[in-house]
Every structure is written in structure tokens, then in C-alpha cells.
Amino acid sequence: MVGAVGGCAAVALGWALATAAPPPPSTPQQPGPWSVAVGPGHDDLGGCVTDPAVASALTAPVDPPVATTVALVPDAERADLDRVVACLRSRAGDVPVEVHAS
Structure with a gap:
């Protein structure tokens, strides 16, 4: 019984990690100029650019x-x-x- 519970917990944890949003980008501590790489596979970046x-x-x-x-x-x-x-x-x-600092 303990093995079944542990197995279910492992599956749930794996699913949560696989479907979680990517972590926010880390911002370099150096001053700019900066560039940001997005993608590949993004949709229209619209007004952002x-x-x-x-x-x-x-x-x-x-x-x-x-990207x-x-x-x-x-x-x-x-x-x-x-x-x-x-x-x-x-x-x-x-x-x-x-995010990258130049």
C-alpha cells in the first residue's frame, strides 16, 4: 500500500513539474544595454516590440x-x-x- 501511495505522489509531482509555467527570466545585474531572446515557437509579440x-x-x-x-x-x-x-x-x-546584458 505504501508503494502505491508513493507512486501516485511521484506521478502527481511529475505532472505538476511538466505542466508548470517556465520560470521568469533572470535579469542580469549588469547595467544595459540589454537584449531579450524569445522563443522559438512564440505567437505574435504584438505591441511589445x-x-x-x-x-x-x-x-x-x-x-x-x-528565437x-x-x-x-x-x-x-x-x-x-x-x-x-x-x-x-x-x-x-x-x-x-x-535576458542578456551586452
Whole structure:
């Protein structure tokens, strides 16, 4: 009986870990400029890439798809980075979002 309970607990834990949302991106402690990689496999990033703090958003037209790189303007502040990352995460779903300092 103990084995069955332990097995059920292991299955439940595995399911919870497999279906959990990805962890939020860690923000580098270094000052900018920053870039954010999203994807691959994201849907439309919409207004996130038209934010005034975004300098460019590039996705290479290759197959298989690769991540989109969103570069922030050189004088972007941490609040700008946080706002853009929050927007990208809201659009990206389960797709990874990674922040890099240049």
C-alpha cells in the first residue's frame, strides 16, 4: 500500500513539474544595454516590440525556427527592461524568455 501511495505522489509531482509555467527570466545585474531572446515557437509579440524602449526585434527566417532577439535602446533603464519582459512573457506563453546584458 505504501508503494502505491508513493507512486501516485511521484506521478502527481511529475505532472505538476511538466505542466508548470517556465520560470521568469533572470535579469542580469549588469547595467544595459540589454537584449531579450524569445522563443522559438512564440505567437505574435504584438505591441511589445513597438515599446519606445525597443531598438529592434529580429527573427531569422530559417527552418527550424529560432528565437526572436529583442534589443533595447542603449539608454534603457531597468524599469524599461522589466516592462518589455513582462509584455513579452504575457505573449510568449510557455516559450522561454531570456535576458542578456551586452
